[in-house]
Amino acid sequence: MMMDAWRYDTAQDLDHTLLERLRRCPREPDMLVYGLRALAALGIRAWLRVYHHLKVIGREHLRAEGSYVLVANHASHLDTLSLLSVLPLQKLHRAFPAAAADYFFTSVPRITVAAVIVNALPFDREVHFRQSLALCRALLANQGNILIIFPEGTRSVTGAIGPFKPGVGLLLAGTDVPVLPCHIDGAFEAWPKGRLLPRPGRLRLVIGAPRNYAALPPGKGSALQICHELREAVLDLAAMHRMSR
Amino acid sequence: MSPNAALQSDVFRLYLLVVGALLATAGGVLGVLTWGLRKNVQQVWVTYRGWLIMAPAVMGCILVGREATLFGWTLLAIFGMKEFARATGLYTDWWMTGTVYLAIAAISVATLMADPFTGHPGWFGLFMSLPVFVVATILLLPILRNRTQGQLQTISLAIVGFLYIGWMFGHLAFLANSNHPYGYLLYVILAVELSDVAAFTSGKLFGRHQLRSQISPNKTWEGALGALAVSMALPWILGFSFPHFGPVQRVLTGLIVGVGGQLGDLSISVIKRDLGIKDMGAVIPGHGGILDRIDSLIYVAPLFLHMVDYFYGLR
Numbered sequence: 001m002m003m004d005a006w007r008y009d010t011a012q013d014l015d016h017t018l019l020e021r022l023r024r025c026p027r028e029p030d031m032l033v034y035g036l037r038a039l040a041a042l043g044i045r046a047w048l049r050v051y052h053h054l055k056v057i058g059r060e061h062l063r064a065e066g067s068y069v070l071v072a073n074h075a076s077h078l079d080t081l082s083l084l085s086v087l088p089l090q091k092l093h094r095a096f097p098a099a100a101a102d103y104f105f106t107s108v109p110r111i112t113v114a115a116v117i118v119n120a121l122p123f124d125r126e127v128h129f130r131q132s133l134a135l136c137r138a139l140l141a142n143q144g145n146i147l148i149i150f151p152e153g154t155r156s157v158t159g160a161i162g163p164f165k166p167g168v169g170l171l172l173a174g175t176d177v178p179v180l181p182c183h184i185d186g187a188f189e190a191w192p193k194g195r196l197l198p199r200p201g202r203l204r205l206v207i208g209a210p211r212n213y214a215a216l217p218p219g220k221g222s223a224l225q226i227c228h229e230l231r232e233a234v235l236d237l238a239a240m241h242r243m244s245r
Numbered sequence: 246m247s248p249n250a251a252l253q254s255d256v257f258r259l260y261l262l263v264v265g266a267l268l269a270t271a272g273g274v275l276g277v278l279t280w281g282l283r284k285n286v287q288q289v290w291v292t293y294r295g296w297l298i299m300a301p302a303v304m305g306c307i308l309v310g311r312e313a314t315l316f317g318w319t320l321l322a323i324f325g326m327k328e329f330a331r332a333t334g335l336y337t338d339w340w341m342t343g344t345v346y347l348a349i350a351a352i353s354v355a356t357l358m359a360d361p362f363t364g365h366p367g368w369f370g371l372f373m374s375l376p377v378f379v380v381a382t383i384l385l386l387p388i389l390r391n392r393t394q395g396q397l398q399t400i401s402l403a404i405v406g407f408l409y410i411g412w413m414f415g416h417l418a419f420l421a422n423s424n425h426p427y428g429y430l431l432y433v434i435l436a437v438e439l440s441d442v443a444a445f446t447s448g449k450l451f452g453r454h455q456l457r458s459q460i461s462p463n464k465t466w467e468g469a470l471g472a473l474a475v476s477m478a479l480p481w482i483l484g485f486s487f488p489h490f491g492p493v494q495r496v497l498t499g500l501i502v503g504v505g506g507q508l509g510d511l512s513i514s515v516i517k518r519d520l521g522i523k524d525m526g527a528v529i530p531g532h533g534g535i536l537d538r539i540d541s542l543i544y545v546a547p548l549f550l551h552m553v554d555y556f557y558g559l560r
Contacts, residue, residue, distance in 0.1 A: 009334025017527045
């Protein structure tokens with residue numbers, strides 16, 4: 001007669017090396033990583049306030065529960081850091097900024113920063129685009145996850161808001177996941193692409209009201225429409241809160 | 246223990262020589278196998294590269310001194326415990342895992358601090374009684390959190406994890422407080438690893454009969470006997486580590502390393518088999534996880550320490 005066997009909750013990434021563990025997504029919770037991330041977040045928040053006088057408008061639109069998507073214009077690494085800095089610390093480990101796999105997940109230092117500090121989701125812009133999209137979908141299906149997407153697909157080199165790629169539309173069409181359009185102003189001036197370190201400069205983050213696209217049927221047509229609407233929403237936020245310089 | 250003392254100690258210098266010679270010989274043999282006999286030993290090279298990093302790290306810690314040795318041990322034990330917790334699912338309970346981490350830190354503190362009664366380095370009384378307080382704390386956690394669901398499993402895993410990776414393995418660190426730190430520490434580590442290599446080699450060469458078919462299908466009686474033979478010879482070959490040992494103590498040392506080492510290996514295999522995993526982790530390429538490397542030491546260190554303590558006293 002044998003006792004009933006215990007059910008062990010073995011970590012899924014046991015046979016992975018450290019680097020492979022950082023590269024996969026979603027990552028297994030790790031005390032050390034969570035601790036370092038929280039510590040880094042405190043430093044980054046202080047830096048954004050002191051060095052960049054980050055001002056946040058529309059914080060009330062963020063939700064305490066449920067999954068949602070943040071969509072914003074992209075001209076600087078400061079964009080991701082600013083968006084992350086408005087989330088409560090304990091939510092940080094469930095906020096996934098989609099990051100280009102071919103840029104952030106290629107070298108050891110970049111993987112470490114992307115995975116540990118930013119909790120980035122490796123998004124393959126070319127070959128495994130479908131898998132990346134499926135991963136985003138799976139994350140949103142779990143309650144309490146936050147996905148951060150820059151639909152332009154890359155940092156703008158002029159500071160102007162470029163066309164939105166359809167991925168975000170494909171993700172949102174026909175789902176009741178709320179999406180919050182956001183606009184970040186001042187990031188391009190402070191830390192444009194190609195500059196090694198940021199210079200001081202004011203930042204303003206405007207968070208728009210949530211919307212969802214449950215009514216639209218999934219598909220390419222809806223995706224294009226969603227992209228257009230979201231881009232308009234971001235431009236509206238920019239116009240509404242034009243920063244006086 | 247200090248860099249000066251280590252470099253002036255004949256025992257430490259001899260071990261530097263022995264370890265260096267062993268690594269060089271192993272590299273030479275592998276070289277002949279690869280380029281001379283054109284054998285495919287790619288996997289063994291990976292394992293060998295692991296040794297090239299681990300051996301200097303261990304020797305370096307012991308060279309720097311007692312504190313560095315203890316610090317190295319603490320890191321090893323905590324990350325070993327992390328592997329155990331991630332493999333068994335205890336890691337989903339951060340309070341329990343954190344408590345065991347703190348308990349391991351307490352083991353290092355008891356090993357580091359001076360005995361308040363005798364003034365000797367290392368408080369042996371506290372070290373030996375620490376499991377009482379740790380088990381009491383572990384049992385306290387579900388009570389404080391007012392929980393029952395699954396708690397017996399969590400408590401059991403935490404206690405096994407602490408006793409095994411914190412306390413038993415802690416005996417290795419405590420050897421740094423003995424009156425022959427270099428001889429005892431270096432002998433135990435080197436003998437255990439050599440016995441492991443002997444088991445692997447003689448198993449590969451002569452292995453026919455499975456040792457424990459259900460637990461570890463790759464281990465054979467031939468491998469075990471080879472390891473035992475090497476372990477029985479080592480107390481004489483490396484006798485400079487403990488010149489005061491008589492024949493009885495040398496035979497006992499050989500048995501503890503030769504039998505205990507393999508039992509330690511098999512006991513981790515039991516855990517791994519039950520969990521349905523191959524290795525405890527993948528941090529050391531060619532070796533698996535930390536626990537896969539230190540499994541034999543965990544078993545041997547406490548037996549050796551208490552044998553020494555019985556016959557000669559630690560100090």
